[in-house]
Amino acid sequence: MERLAESVAELRQTFKSGKTRSVGWRKNQLKALSELVRDNEEKFFEALYQDLGKHPVEAYRDEIGVVVKSVDCALSCVEKWAASKKASLPLLFFPSRAEVIPEPFGVVLIFGSWNFPISLVLDPLIGAISAGNAAILKPSDLAPACSYLLANLIPQYLDRNAVKVIEGGVDVSQQLLQQKWDKIFFTGSPSVGRIVMAAAAQHLTPVTLELGGKCPAIVDTISKTYDMKVTMKRIVGGKWGPCSGQACIGIDYLLVEEKFASFLIDSLQKILRRFYGENPRESKSICRIINNHHFMRLKSLMKDPLVADSIVHGGSFDEEKLFIEPTILLNPPLDSELMTGEIFGPLLPIITLNNIQESIEFINSRPKPLAIYAFTGDESFKKQIVAETSSGCVVFNDTMVQFICDTLPFGGVGQSGFGRYHGKYSFDTFSHEKSVLHRGFFPELEPRYPPWNDFKLKFIKLAYSFKYLELLLLLLGFKK
Known part of the structure; x- marks a missing residue:
């Protein structure tokens, strides 16, 4: 000390x-x-x-x-x-x-x-x-x-x-x-x-x-094939790319319409194989978990039987190498620890909705996230997300890039922090x-001092309302 x-x-x-x-x-x-x-x-x-x-x-x-x-x-x-x-x-x-x-x-x-x-x-x-x-x-x-x-x-x-x-x-x-x-x-x-x-x-x-916080990514239906391919790469990059999911601005979970879920999972699997190979534990492009404590924490998230049943891709691990395979889960229980706490690891839950508009209510029912990501070409939906949600930042059609933009403030709101x-x-x-005000000694406005009277009250009211012409007339005696 x-x-x-x-x-x-x-x-x-x-x-x-x-x-x-x-x-x-x-x-x-x-x-x-x-x-x-x-x-x-x-x-x-x-x-x-x-x-x-x-x-x-x-x-x-x-x-x-x-x-x-x-x-x-x-x-x-x-x-x-x-x-x-x-x-x-x-x-x-x-x-x-x-x-x-x-x-x-x-x-x-x-x-x-x-x-x-x-x-x-x-x-x-x-x-x-x-x-x-x-x-x-x-x-x-x-x-x-x-x-x-x-x-x-x-x-x-x-x-x-x-x-x-x-x-x-x-x-x-x-x-x-x-x-x-x-x-x-x-x-x-x-x-x-x-x-x-x-x-x-x-x-x-x-x-x-x-x-930190649970940063959601909204995945709206995207019509163009190229845009969809880019979306999938950016989702994988935004979840597993930064430190194997151990990033405060990484994607925590996806929100998607139910009818789109199977296509989304298939597409993500293809990109995962492209980025990390058929055996990700042999890849040199994915980080390991920081230590045994966090490894066991992440492993315990998957131990819940209902959570384990929701795994649709991955789920393997190697304790000696502190490796957890990129894992996708479909509709795990919303009251599970996986969905109530920040994951901070390579586990990606996908939550399905009847309509993508429901994503706004879903996000608003939880603590304010550090970032909201949304993949959509719908301009009115973009405006709705910005106007009706609160987060440290919103990024449309990409992930993570806001962090390296020096002209934008970076910081959280609510539970995700404050300051920028x-x-x-x-x-x-x-x-x-520090504000510095330089004044001279003339003119000296006597109405600012006691003893108080009606004239001084009128003067102060006009001064505070920025009615300078009326104030001048009052001082010259043309206004009472």
Whole structure:
């Protein structure tokens, strides 16, 4: 605990010196972070394979490339983001001027997640540095190779007096939460998010919680053969492609009309064989389950006899290799744990409906998801989904791609979290927008002061209603 307190105190001293507020310092740190990732690409590939079995292509797509893209964006924009912005003022304030100045929070704490153990640590850090903060990073101990690599590389490239990595398990996380922070950024499960939020409340620390939830994909009837083939590839990619389903924005379940279910299952099976071969456990393109605890959790979801009876594809597993075959289930019980909790694994339930319009009511009867995916060409149905559901985001006719778009905010709503980041939104998340109003000493409006009378009441009412002509007439005595 003493060492943690010393680390936090050192960061506070660094921030207090004003060093991190300099745009030059921010750009130098961003350049160093870019070099760190590019110089050590192969080391990151190796660590990601050790922890999760990620193929280098998947590792670059979901981790390394994400960081490179984000840091390049920040480097090209940080001067603009950090500049003060002129604010407009009502005529009543004439002659005055105002500006909004983004200022860093101070010393921030960033908790990473094990499923994307590089990008979900470094991507928020880009926002923290861009905004001029000092930071402590806590990588997930469930991805030890990546945690070790970050802890060893970051001091070699970044300012060690302003950015530190603290490794450890639950006990270390608890000790970190006992410290006073100026901002906490957490990526993980809703259950742990509640713990983080409760701890932050002790110091009234603002938090950003990037959580999860059951992200549905609505599959409407699509007439064109090519569009249907693309749909199937994107569904498989959005379910099993990111970390074997261990992704907060991955598809959790499908909603489809009953008459379309058998065709959907056949089509998905074909794409699965195309992507992962006849024997997926031999494929090098699919990740393993992170550890034995999560393996047994997923295995137990299939133990329920009614759930097991709903399996229409897959269902095999290899405990030694922590492998679970991509599995499709048709209409498992809605009150089963499979359908009430976030799956976070390679199991895909398909829920059939009489009419695809019922999907909106189905989604609304459950906690708000981080993402809703919908494959449809029906423009009126698209409008209905946007207007009648609530989620962190909506994506039509694709999956996952919203995560890599720096011009869109990424974040949840309700149980799927709150706060947002990516691109300029990352900078905003780690900044406080301070308003600055510049006033002179003339004119002095006496009606703002006591003693009160009817004239002053009329004056204030007109001022607040922006009726400036009537206000002027009142002051000149032409209006009573």
